[in-house]
Amino acid sequence: MKLKKCVLSFTLVLALLFSSIVPGFALEMDENAVVTPASVLEIINNYSTNPDTVYTVVAQKQLQGFGNETYTYYKLSPDGYAILLDSTNSLMEACYDADLYPACGEYTNSALYYGGPDVLCTLTNGQFTDVVSNHIYTADEISGIQEKQLEVETAAVENAELSSSSGSVASPTVVTPPIEFEEDRFASVEYSYFRNMYNYGYNTSATCVVIAASILLGYYDNYVSESYVATSYEQGNGTSEAFHQYLCGYVYGVSTPGGIALGNAAVGLNHYLADRQLAKKFVTYSGSGIYADMIDLIEYGVPFVGCISMSNGADTNHAVVVYAVSYNTGEAASNAVFTCHMGWDHEAPADPTEVPTSARLISATWFYNYAIIEDSTDTHAYTSWSYYNGTYHRRQCTSCGYYRYVEHIVTQWEDLNDAYHSGSCRTCNHTFTQTHESCWDDDLDVCTACGHSGSYTSTITNSTSPVIYMVCLY
Numbered sequence: 001m002k003l004k005k006c007v008l009s010f011t012l013v014l015a016l017l018f019s020s021i022v023p024g025f026a027l028e029m030d031e032n033a034v035v036t037p038a039s040v041l042e043i044i045n046n047y048s049t050n051p052d053t054v055y056t057v058v059a060q061k062q063l064q065g066f067g068n069e070t071y072t073y074y075k076l077s078p079d080g081y082a083i084l085l086d087s088t089n090s091l092m093e094a095c096y097d098a099d100l101y102p103a104c105g106e107y108t109n110s111a112l113y114y115g116g117p118d119v120l121c122t123l124t125n126g127q128f129t130d131v132v133s134n135h136i137y138t139a140d141e142i143s144g145i146q147e148k149q150l151e152v153e154t155a156a157v158e159n160a161e162l163s164s165s166s167g168s169v170a171s172p173t174v175v176t177p178p179i180e181f182e183e184d185r186f187a188s189v190e191y192s193y194f195r196n197m198y199n200y201g202y203n204t205s206a207t208c209v210v211i212a213a214s215i216l217l218g219y220y221d222n223y224v225s226e227s228y229v230a231t232s233y234e235q236g237n238g239t240s241e242a243f244h245q246y247l248c249g250y251v252y253g254v255s256t257p258g259g260i261a262l263g264n265a266a267v268g269l270n271h272y273l274a275d276r277q278l279a280k281k282f283v284t285y286s287g288s289g290i291y292a293d294m295i296d297l298i299e300y301g302v303p304f305v306g307c308i309s310m311s312n313g314a315d316t317n318h319a320v321v322v323y324a325v326s327y328n329t330g331e332a333a334s335n336a337v338f339t340c341h342m343g344w345d346h347e348a349p350a351d352p353t354e355v356p357t358s359a360r361l362i363s364a365t366w367f368y369n370y371a372i373i374e375d376s377t378d379t380h381a382y383t384s385w386s387y388y389n390g391t392y393h394r395r396q397c398t399s400c401g402y403y404r405y406v407e408h409i410v411t412q413w414e415d416l417n418d419a420y421h422s423g424s425c426r427t428c429n430h431t432f433t434q435t436h437e438s439c440w441d442d443d444l445d446v447c448t449a450c451g452h453s454g455s456y457t458s459t460i461t462n463s464t465s466p467v468i469y470m471v472c473l474y
């Protein structure tokens, strides 16, 4: 399920990019029926990541929730969207650079159900079907969505009641400094760096946690210490796809990359940091109090990886980098809205005056955990490398048991006979035997690995010694 969500998100971006270049695409929602209140437009413009642009609503559609409330989806001009909780006008999520649900136009007449960031479905014959991925949500998934959404709604409604009651208290009081003002705050960390960042690798296999870590490590490499990322993995002012793949090696080992919980990914990420000789580690926090802590982190200048869930069990989730926050100092932290890098938009904008569309605003309550890079007192020490299988050697951390897997590298092959050459892995010393045939250059009649020339003996039949095939290295 984790895997599905991240793949879904990537598909969504493709759909989004596609829709934006299709002329004549139009969202025919309640265009005539509803006039958007000025207060909604004010809220939408207040949160905008493009403050020089005045946003208007060109279409809107009410969305059903899975809890007790309804929501409205506002399609914005010149671009983007916002989703607000109707009873409080609390901003649930928004993007000011790209529309989120290009498929909405097809659902003018159907009820749409909103379950949080990236969950929008139709209901047909008792089945909730995602309008973007066509995923059919199970009953368990729906109850998870509902549980989380009720929590979000309760916080929003309580916050709205609190702010309206405090507004009606007008008794004059004498205060002595220091005075704590109720104040709307916007805080960010290297805002334009993150806002314009598209160098961090490709999220094509639900590796959103690793992508987010790549973005964060790229930031640390730029602003904190150059030891966070080797120069060979730097790209632009961020990091390359090769770095993303390299980090995947730490996080997934010999498993297939895919959705992974933040805390589980941190084990591999922390060995990466240890291997970089950095006394640092990713530490994951969850539970009550995270919203206030998340605000403080941004105020203190610490960006972090946050996970948005659609349920408290977090079966599906998306990891993002959080780098800015809008909140009011007199209100509950759950009322805050964070600016996030979604990790999807890995190409430079076609128009160089444009910014990438990876910035999205997300209400605090959709988050369920986050991880920051902290000082570490852990001592990770490895055993020496040993052969694991035909592809990998590995070594183990003697302190926590983590296995680091790296592919064998044979740099020198020795001509054995007419059929084979052999060579040893430079790291684990395991000897591999390979056929000339697998590395044969038919034009030059030479083995590109060991230099055996003229002809070779084919070993397809009656091979008596085990042959491990490897990528030719020459």
Ligand SMILES: [Zn+2]
Binding pocket: 271, 379, 380, 381, 397, 398, 399, 400, 401, 402
């Ligand atoms: Zn360890």
Ligand SMILES: [Zn+2]
Binding pocket: 387, 392, 393, 407, 408, 409, 425, 426, 427, 428, 429, 430
């Ligand atoms: Zn090896």
Ligand SMILES: [Zn+2]
Binding pocket: 413, 415, 420, 421, 435, 436, 439, 447, 448, 449, 450, 451, 452
């Ligand atoms: Zn050879």
